[in-house]
Amino acid sequence: MAQHYEVTTDREATPMVRVLASTLRLALQRPETQKLLSGLDGSFTVKSINGAQAATYTFDGNQVSLKAGKSEAAKVMIEADLDDPSAKPKITGLLRHPIAAMRFGELLSLPLPNWADSAKRFWAATYDLPNMPEKLIITNRDESRSLTFGEGINTVELIGTTKILEPLFAGHAILALDVMTGKLQYRGSLEHLTGMSNACQKLLMGELDG
Amino acid sequence: MMDEPTIEEWMDRHHVEVVRTHATGLDGHAVGKYLRRPKFLKSLPNGHAIADMALAGDYTGFPHMTIWHEMRNGQFGDILMRPDMDTIISDGTDPDLGHVVCDFTTVEGEALSLCPRTMLRRITDEIGELGYDVKATFELEFFIYKDSFENARRKGYQNLTPLTASQSSNIYMLRNAHNVKPFMDEVLKRLNWQKFDWESWSDEGGVSQAELNFFPANPVKAADTIVRARQVIYEVAVDMDMSVSFMPQMQPGYGSGLHVHHSLVAKDGAPAFYQDGQRSELMNEWIAGILKTMPGSVSLMCPSINAYRRMQEFTAPPVTATWGEENKTAGLRVISRSANLARIEHRLPGGDANPYLVLASILAGGLAGHRNHLPIPPELTVVGWGLPDDVPRLPNTLLSAADALSDDELLREILRTDFVDYWIDSRKLEWLNYHSECGDTESQGATDWEFQRYFELM
Numbered sequence: 271m272a273q274h275y276e277v278t279t280d281r282e283a284t285p286m287v288r289v290l291a292s293t294l295r296l297a298l299q300r301p302e303t304q305k306l307l308s309g310l311d312g313s314f315t316v317k318s319i320n321g322a323q324a325a326t327y328t329f330d331g332n333q334v335s336l337k338a339g340k341s342e343a344a345k346v347m348i349e350a351d352l353d354d355p356s357a358k359p360k361i362t363g364l365l366r367h368p369i370a371a372m373r374f375g376e377l378l379s380l381p382l383p384n385w386a387d388s389a390k391r392f393w394a395a396t397y398d399l400p401n402m403p404e405k406l407i408i409t410n411r412d413e414s415r416s417l418t419f420g421e422g423i424n425t426v427e428l429i430g431t432t433k434i435l436e437p438l439f440a441g442h443a444i445l446a447l448d449v450m451t452g453k454l455q456y457r458g459s460l461e462h463l464t465g466m467s468n469a470c471q472k473l474l475m476g477e478l479d480g
Numbered sequence: 481m482m483d484e485p486t487i488e489e490w491m492d493r494h495h496v497e498v499v500r501t502h503a504t505g506l507d508g509h510a511v512g513k514y515l516r517r518p519k520f521l522k523s524l525p526n527g528h529a530i531a532d533m534a535l536a537g538d539y540t541g542f543p544h545m546t547i548w549h550e551m552r553n554g555q556f557g558d559i560l561m562r563p564d565m566d567t568i569i570s571d572g573t574d575p576d577l578g579h580v581v582c583d584f585t586t587v588e589g590e591a592l593s594l595c596p597r598t599m600l601r602r603i604t605d606e607i608g609e610l611g612y613d614v615k616a617t618f619e620l621e622f623f624i625y626k627d628s629f630e631n632a633r634r635k636g637y638q639n640l641t642p643l644t645a646s647q648s649s650n651i652y653m654l655r656n657a658h659n660v661k662p663f664m665d666e667v668l669k670r671l672n673w674q675k676f677d678w679e680s681w682s683d684e685g686g687v688s689q690a691e692l693n694f695f696p697a698n699p700v701k702a703a704d705t706i707v708r709a710r711q712v713i714y715e716v717a718v719d720m721d722m723s724v725s726f727m728p729q730m731q732p733g734y735g736s737g738l739h740v741h742h743s744l745v746a747k748d749g750a751p752a753f754y755q756d757g758q759r760s761e762l763m764n765e766w767i768a769g770i771l772k773t774m775p776g777s778v779s780l781m782c783p784s785i786n787a788y789r790r791m792q793e794f795t796a797p798p799v800t801a802t803w804g805e806e807n808k809t810a811g812l813r814v815i816s817r818s819a820n821l822a823r824i825e826h827r828l829p830g831g832d833a834n835p836y837l838v839l840a841s842i843l844a845g846g847l848a849g850h851r852n853h854l855p856i857p858p859e860l861t862v863v864g865w866g867l868p869d870d871v872p873r874l875p876n877t878l879l880s881a882a883d884a885l886s887d888d889e890l891l892r893e894i895l896r897t898d899f900v901d902y903w904i905d906s907r908k909l910e911w912l913n914y915h916s917e918c919g920d921t922e923s924q925g926a927t928d929w930e931f932q933r934y935f936e937l938m
Binding site for chain 1: 556
C-alpha cells in the first residue's frame with residue numbers, strides 16, 4: 271500500500287536542499303521511490319567533493335526532513351561531484367550500513383521528470399509573470415522535436431539537449447546562466463531573458479505553485 | 481563647489497583637463513569614466529552614456545540577468561550619467577584631474593527610480609515640502625593593512641599585517657592611531673584638497689581599524705561624501721602599497737559599520753527635534769516610523785552575505801527594533817538632552833551599505849511615522865543585547881531581510897514598489913550566487929568566497 275511521505279525543508283533552505291527536496295517530492299509519485307525510502311531511517315549526508323555544499327536527509331517514519339550542511343549523526347556520508355554524476359563518489363559508513371548506503375546512493379540519482387512534462391508545468395506556472403514572452407518554442411536537439419506554448423508576437427526560442435532542458439524546467443537551473451555558458455541557445459529579447467530567468471529563480475526558490 | 485560663472489572658467493582656473501565622473505550602483509560600488517575636457521563639455525548638461533549594467537549590476541560589475549526593469553533600454557542598452565555640477569571639484573593630487581558626482585538617468589534625461597542618489601534627493605525634497613531640512617552624517621569605519629592589495633590577494637586576504645601597535649581588539653588607543661597616522665595624513669591631505677568637511681578620526685575597536693567622521697550636511701551631500709571618501713581611502717592604499725577594506729565582518733570581534741546620525745531643522749534653522757525642553761512630537765513620530773520600518777530597512781542597511789555576520793549581540797550593531805536615550809545597544813540611539821544636540825543615531829548599517837539607500841530608508845521611515853502620526857513605543861531602558869527570546873529580533877539573514885522589506889507597505893509607498901521589488905530580487909540573486917558558488921552554511925566567519933567578492937570591491 272502506498273505510503274504518504276512528507277518532505278520538509280527549512281524556510282531558508284539552500285538551493286541545493288531545495289533542488290534535492292523538489293526532486294524527491296516528484297519522485298515519490300513513483301512506487302519504486304517509496305520502496306527505497308521504506309528501508310531508511312536516521313540521518314544521511316551528501317556533500318560536494320569540490321566545495322562546501324552539503325545537505326543532510328533525516329528519515330523518520332513517513333517524514334523526510336532536509337537541512338543544509340553535514341551532520342555528525344549521519345550514518346552514511348556520500349561525497350560526490352555534483353556536476354558530474356558519472357564520477358565515482360566517496361562513501362563513509364558503507365561497511366557499517368551497506369544496504370542503507372546503497373539505497374541512499376540510489377536516492378541521490380533519482381531520474382528527473384521528462385523535460386517535456388516539466389516544460390509544460392513550467393509554462394503553466396509562469397506564463398503570466400511579468401516580462402515573460404507570449405510564446406515559447408523549445409527545441410530538443412536530441413529528440414529533434416519542438417514544443418510550442420502560448421501564442422503571440424513576442425516569442426522566445428530555446429534550443430538545447432535533454433541533459434540541459436530537464437534540470438532547467440525542473441527548477442534546478444537559471445536560464446540566463448545556461449545561455450551565457452553556451453549550454454543553451456536563445457533567441458529573444460533581454461526583457462524576456464530576464465523575465466524567464468526570474469521565473470526559473472522563483473521555481474528554484476519554491477515561490478511558484480507549479 | 482563651483483564658484484565660477486561657467487564651467488569653462490572653472491576648468492581654466494583649476495587647470496582641469498580631465499573629469500572623472502562618479503556614480504553609485506545599487507550595491508554601493510563606484511562607477512564612472514575619465515572624460516577629456518572637450519568630451520565632458522560636449523556631454524553637458526545631460527551627461528555621458530554608460531551601459532545600463534552600471535546601475536543594474538552587482539558588486540563585481542556583472543549584470544543582473546534575472547531582473548528586468550523598464551529603465552533598461554533594449555538589449556543591453558545605455559543610460560546616462562548626469563553630472564551634478566554643484567559637486568565638481570579638482571583632485572589636488574593629480575593636477576589635471578577633476579571629479580564630479582552623477583545621477584543615472586534614461587537616455588532621454590528622465591530621472592531613474594532605481595538610481596540611489598536620485599531617490600535620496602526625491603525623499604529629501606518631500607521632507608523639504610513639509611518645511612524641514614535634514615542634516616545628516618555618517619561614521620565611516622574600515623580596516624587598513626600593511627599588505628598591498630596584490631599581496632593580500634596572494635594571501636587569500638588571510639593573516640594580513642595590521643598597521644596598529646596592538647594585535648587585539650581595543651579602541652581609541654593613541655598608540656594604535658599613531659601607527660595609522662601616516663596613512664590617515666595622506667587620506668586627509670587629499671580630502672582637504674578636495675574640500676571635504678571631515679571632522680575627526682580615531683582608532684576603532686577592530687585590530688587595525690579606523691573611523692572617519694564628517695560634519696553634518698544635507699543628505700545627498702553626506703552620502704556623496706561617503707562614496708567619495710571610500711574612493712579616496714582606496715586610492716591612498718593603492719598608492720602607498722597597502723590595502724583597505726570596508727567589508728562589514730572580516731574577522732571575529734568588531735566589524736565595520738556605517739552609523740548614521742540625522743536631525744531635522746526648520747527652514748529658519750531652528751532644531752525641529754526639540755521643543756519646550758524635551759523631544760518634540762515630530763521627533764517622537766519620526767522615531768516611531770523608523771522603528772516601524774526597521775525590519776524592512778535591514779535589507780538596505782545590510783546588503784551582502786557578509787553584512788549579516790556582523791549582526792552579533794554585544795559586538796556593536798543593534799539586533800532589535802528599539803530606541804533608547806543615549807543607549808548604544810538599542811536599534812536607535814536617541815540624543816535629546818538639548819536643542820542643538822537633538823538627533824537620532826542609527827547603528828545598524830554595515831560598512832558595505834550604499835549610503836544613499838541607507839539614508840533614503842531611514843528618512844522614508846521617519847516620514848511615514850510623521851505622516852501617519854505613529855505613536856512612539858516605550859523606551860528600551862536596559863541593555864539591548866542578550867534579551868530573552870520573547871523580544872523580537874531584527875531579520876538576520878539576507879533572505880529574511882528581503883521578506884521583511886517585501887512586506888513593508890510604508891517603505892514600499894515612499895521608496896516605490898518598482899525599486900523595492902527590483903532590490904529584493906537583487907538580494908535573492910546575491911544569496912543564490914553565494915549558495916551556488918560557495919554554499920558553506922557552517923562557517924562561523926567570512927568565507928573565501930566573501931573575501932574574493934567583497935574585500936576590494938565593496
